[in-house]
Amino acid sequence: MDFELSDEAKEAIVKAKEFARKHFTEEVAERSDREEQFPTDIVAISKREKILDFSNPWKVLVTIEELVRRDPGLGISVTISAFGSEIFMLFGNDSQKEKYMNPVFAGQKTLGLGVTEPGGGSDVANIKTEAKQDGDSYILNGGKMFISNGQIADYFLVLARTSPPPSPEKKHRGLSVFVVDAKSPGFAVNKLHGKLGVRATNTAELIFNNVRVPKENLVGEEGKGFYYIMTFFNISRIYVAAQGLGIAHGALDRLVEYSKKYGEMSETGELKENLQLAIAEIATRVEAARNLTYKAASYLFKFTPNPVVTSMSKYYAADTAVFSTRRAMELMSLHGLTTDLERFFRDAKILDIWEGTTEVEKLIITRMMLKEEGA
Amino acid sequence: MEEEYEILESTVKDFNAKYVDNNSLKLENEAMGKEFVKMLADQGFFSMAGQGEDGKGADIKALSVVLENLAKSAPAVAVKTLMINSFSSVVNEKGIVDSVSNGSKSGTVTFSDLLVGKDQNGSLRVEGGRIKGEKEFVFGSDSDFVITLLDSGELVLIKSGFSAGKRHKKLGFRSIGFSSITVDSADFSIISKDGRKMLERMYEELSIPVAAIALGMSEGVSQKALDYAKVRTAFGHYLKDFQPLAFDIASLVAEMDILKRYFHDLLAATPSEKEALFLKHKALTLAKDISRTSLQIHGGYGYLEDFGIEKFYRDAMALSVLLHNEEKDMEKLAGLVFDARAGFV
Numbered sequence: 266m267d268f269e270l271s272d273e274a275k276e277a278i279v280k281a282k283e284f285a286r287k288h289f290t291e292e293v294a295e296r297s298d299r300e301e302q303f304p305t306d307i308v309a310i311s312k313r314e315k316i317l318d319f320s321n322p323w324k325v326l327v328t329i330e331e332l333v334r335r336d337p338g339l340g341i342s343v344t345i346s347a348f349g350s351e352i353f354m355l356f357g358n359d360s361q362k363e364k365y366m367n368p369v370f371a372g373q374k375t376l377g378l379g380v381t382e383p384g385g386g387s388d389v390a391n392i393k394t395e396a397k398q399d400g401d402s403y404i405l406n407g408g409k410m411f412i413s414n415g416q417i418a419d420y421f422l423v424l425a426r427t428s429p430p431p432s433p434e435k436k437h438r439g440l441s442v443f444v445v446d447a448k449s450p451g452f453a454v455n456k457l458h459g460k461l462g463v464r465a466t467n468t469a470e471l472i473f474n475n476v477r478v479p480k481e482n483l484v485g486e487e488g489k490g491f492y493y494i495m496t497f498f499n500i501s502r503i504y505v506a507a508q509g510l511g512i513a514h515g516a517l518d519r520l521v522e523y524s525k526k527y528g529e530m531s532e533t534g535e536l537k538e539n540l541q542l543a544i545a546e547i548a549t550r551v552e553a554a555r556n557l558t559y560k561a562a563s564y565l566f567k568f569t570p571n572p573v574v575t576s577m578s579k580y581y582a583a584d585t586a587v588f589s590t591r592r593a594m595e596l597m598s599l600h601g602l603t604t605d606l607e608r609f610f611r612d613a614k615i616l617d618i619w620e621g622t623t624e625v626e627k628l629i630i631t632r633m634m635l636k637e638e639g640a
Numbered sequence: 641m642e643e644e645y646e647i648l649e650s651t652v653k654d655f656n657a658k659y660v661d662n663n664s665l666k667l668e669n670e671a672m673g674k675e676f677v678k679m680l681a682d683q684g685f686f687s688m689a690g691q692g693e694d695g696k697g698a699d700i701k702a703l704s705v706v707l708e709n710l711a712k713s714a715p716a717v718a719v720k721t722l723m724i725n726s727f728s729s730v731v732n733e734k735g736i737v738d739s740v741s742n743g744s745k746s747g748t749v750t751f752s753d754l755l756v757g758k759d760q761n762g763s764l765r766v767e768g769g770r771i772k773g774e775k776e777f778v779f780g781s782d783s784d785f786v787i788t789l790l791d792s793g794e795l796v797l798i799k800s801g802f803s804a805g806k807r808h809k810k811l812g813f814r815s816i817g818f819s820s821i822t823v824d825s826a827d828f829s830i831i832s833k834d835g836r837k838m839l840e841r842m843y844e845e846l847s848i849p850v851a852a853i854a855l856g857m858s859e860g861v862s863q864k865a866l867d868y869a870k871v872r873t874a875f876g877h878y879l880k881d882f883q884p885l886a887f888d889i890a891s892l893v894a895e896m897d898i899l900k901r902y903f904h905d906l907l908a909a910t911p912s913e914k915e916a917l918f919l920k921h922k923a924l925t926l927a928k929d930i931s932r933t934s935l936q937i938h939g940g941y942g943y944l945e946d947f948g949i950e951k952f953y954r955d956a957m958a959l960s961v962l963l964h965n966e967e968k969d970m971e972k973l974a975g976l977v978f979d980a981r982a983g984f985v
Contacts, residue, residue: 295809381940384873385874386874386939386940387874387875387939388874388875391874391875391876410940411940433876457944458945459944459945459946460943460944460945461935461943461944461945461950461953461954462943527756527757527760529757529967537967539967539970540967587932591928591957594957594961595960595961595966596966596967598755598756598961598965598966598967599752599755599756599776599777599961599962600756600760601961602808602809602811602958602961602962603777603808603809604809605809607809607811608809610811610957611811611954614932614935614943614953615943617936618936618939618940618942618943619940622936622939623936624882624884624885624936627884
């Protein structure tokens, strides 16, 4: 057991820190948040400077953590342009990897993933978007909701129903994944406004109205889409946990800084104990969340994913992000309200929801544990 | 609840139904507008100051009933109402009190003088008969009048000659100004020579009204969660049928109901400082907890402002920072519980 990051990962942290210091200025972060504006320029620079090195997943993980620690909205915007690409990597054919995945990894194109629907939420198997075969094509009809990169992605990986479920209990069967070009006729996007947080990220509703998709855009096998998406979530949740780490660590940074500057001192010349204990509690939770996240990543990056630890990491890191921002706000009082901690507080709450709600993560943990014990 | 308060509660509910419920997001995000403020004033919501038993201070009971019910729909409106009443409760100049009570002018009190360290909220001094300087965290900085503490310790009413600086970030109550103010004014009057003591007393008097707003917010946001959980389905079942969500919200509603009873018991008597602090402490914590759970029940939709949930999440935290300081209150509360002022190492 070695808790040390590799030198490469450590270098990635330094690089991310420097990038964030240079480009994530308070002015840009505040404006992106206020105007709900995707930071196109910064994302372009990050691609040019290859801030995300997809050849090494540890580097990607620590880069997400470090960028989000500086600013969640900008950090997530910069690190989400390849969202869903693991589906190509694991289940796509060579032609799809060449045509869609490589340009995304090269920073030339942006990807989006369309799974959630207006009436669906956590209930992925219950999606209503349909793909009907028509000659050498499929015709897609339906809608997707809360889709990251919705307005800016060049391609979307879209989950759709290609055949009716064999029974009400087996709704997860008969679903397939397609690549949809954002320029396809019949495809439309509505940007979602008024989010509580992560307002720099681009979130939209997707509408498919008789969108014709060539047969070669089917990813993997027809009918196995649910399995592909669940496999992807077991990967992406670790990166979401890294977002949680970043937010929680960012809140801790700000509380420590506040304590040094404004923290009330006791007669013995030390910070008052209530503040000391709060810092210790947040720091301990951040460290615990990091250990869980890195453990989940360690399993995954050795190609032996552990869904129990993955869900634990996502659930705990999200909870830690919400807890830490709230506690820091309470302690920093008006200083918290008038600095970027206010943004961290709003941003943190989405982690309880996206990529599987906290409740879903907890159910996965128990069900998988019981299944393992049964086996 | 006494009959007169039941009538008052019914009046606020009618007002909400007519003017607030379909407008609450706008009232939160944009300036409330003179017409709406006038309507609040016409209801008498701004003139509960000076109606206390000795003719001074506010009628805390009536004010709290109004605030609780306004906060169910629009916390920002409740906070605005509290600020006006708190302001008027210590002003003796009839013209000013009348103009604030009828909604044509507005006033605020810089409680931030107590919420952050003495050297962190700017500095105001009298030089040659003029007050000069800046105040940092002024909630209600878009008001016409401001009551604030001078460096010399006097509490003063500044009637003109101040301007609001760049707005601070706004987690909650976005329709109410929050910024620094720059002052250069000869147009002021002294309210108290022992200003900090008086401001402390005014802050203490906020306990029950702030708790009322927090409770109203808890009632408003939990009702939205209960309604949503009855109609929204996932995995073929209503959300209310999932134990984790149902137990979470049921537990918080139980806590809310107990607090509400305590709140009404306190209103029916004369609450001690300790009781008022108990209530405020618990009500603010509950508002934060219940808004988080209610947002969670709404999932992604709760994260969007259109559903009217996320504002409660923001406002619950903003309330506990703008008109309250956890450490300050806990030090006081611990002292009262131990029946002795603690040294706090």
